[in-house]
Amino acid sequence: MNIGLTIKKLRNQKNVSQKELSEKFNVSCQTISKWENDNTYPDISMIPIIADYFHVTIDTLFHGVIESADDVIPGAMKDNLTENNEGWNLAQKNGWTGTILPEYGAYTPTEDKLCLFDDIEGKSVLEIACGDGRSLLYLAGKGAKELYGLDISEKQIEAAKDNLKSNKVKATLFLSPMEVNPGIPFHHFDCVYSIYGIGWAQDLYKVFGLISKYLKPNGRFIFSWDNPILPCIKEKDGEYLITESYVKEQERQWIKFGESFTTRNWKISSYINALICSGFEIERVIEESDDYSDSAPVTGKYYSEHKATIINHTVIIKARKK
Structure with a gap:
């Protein structure tokens, strides 16, 4: 022993x-x-x-x-995480930084309108998939007193350190997949959040379980991600068709800057059930479109102004740890 x-x-x-x-x-x-x-x-x-x-x-x-993560992550999941790590390293090199507060997603109301972080002054926060740290900087500007961040990409963490240092903001950053606790304290944070990052989770229950442990009782968890119907819709000859299964929660492989990425298209019910099983009470679910024109033309783009007139591109959830 x-x-x-x-x-x-x-x-x-x-x-x-x-x-x-x-x-x-x-x-x-x-x-x-x-x-x-x-x-x-x-x-x-x-x-x-x-x-x-x-x-x-x-x-x-x-x-x-x-x-290490190798000991707790199954082989197939580990392959996806390795692929995403390499993809995000190259993405950062090419200037792709993801979505940054006060934005929550394309054609979606911003934090300025939603005020989900309206009581953040003096609070401790942790960002999951923190990217280059600019959302942490945003909350520092709103008065958050203690900043933590986690990201899978070495290059993103390096960029975050540079951005925070140049703005004279202190933060504790961890390089790790979100499925593993790299040393983040439990029962410590008033708020954990992820702006267009949580959909990279390969195991929702593992990730939400960890997030619940990171939070103090009554702490808040806020995240945004693609409406899972969005990847199932394609434009053809000026009409939108459902071309992929929503219910099967299929893996999505896609290419950016010549690198492959893999996500799983979790259903909204999967997010909600994983939250409930992890001890959360849901406070708000936001499915709204914003900043679009009803006269916008139909296009084949994944995010499009016209598509936003008929379906919200982003789902935002705010939950409280019971």
Whole structure:
């Protein structure tokens, strides 16, 4: 049994001192030291609490440390994440940064109209798929006091560090897929959000489960993503046709800058059910179009002004951790 060594390695990965850990578990520093030196073992009732704190299984506590995402992500999912990592690295190099607050998506009401972050002053926030950090900068300008960000792309994280530094804004950034906790503290944040990033999730239940753990009780989770009907619609001869299945939640492979990307077209009900299973209460669902003209011409573009007259391009959800 090497539970002591496992606890020590997990503690170091999380950058937590023995004193901080002792306060979390309501034991003495000497007790933590004895655990880590295998002089004694945690009481059996403590094992689930320790596993939950480090977000590992009880088996992992007894048999070894999860060293990387490779140990917790299935092969097929790992292939998709590797592909998306490479794609976003190239995308950043070519200037594609994604959607940035106050925008939520194409032809969609902005934060200036929706005011979903209206009480963010003095709050701690975490952005999932933070890109080049400009949405973090936006919330810093609104008074958010503590900023964290996570992204799968090395190049995006580098750009975020540069943007934040040049604006003299401090933030803690993590390079990781959202399906893995790279050391983000649990029960810490007032708000977790993702602006056109959550749809990159390969496992909604794993991601939403982690986000729930990151949040304090009553903390808010806000995200936007494509209306999942949108990829199913194609324009032909001036008409819109449903050409793909909505119900099958198919993987979508697409090319940008010569690189492949893979997402899964989750149904709206899948987002809602994953939120409910992760302990969230839904406060708002926004399906609106904005900034379009009823006289706009029909085009074959994925996002189009005319298409926005008949279907909202973006779904925005705000939920509260119960």
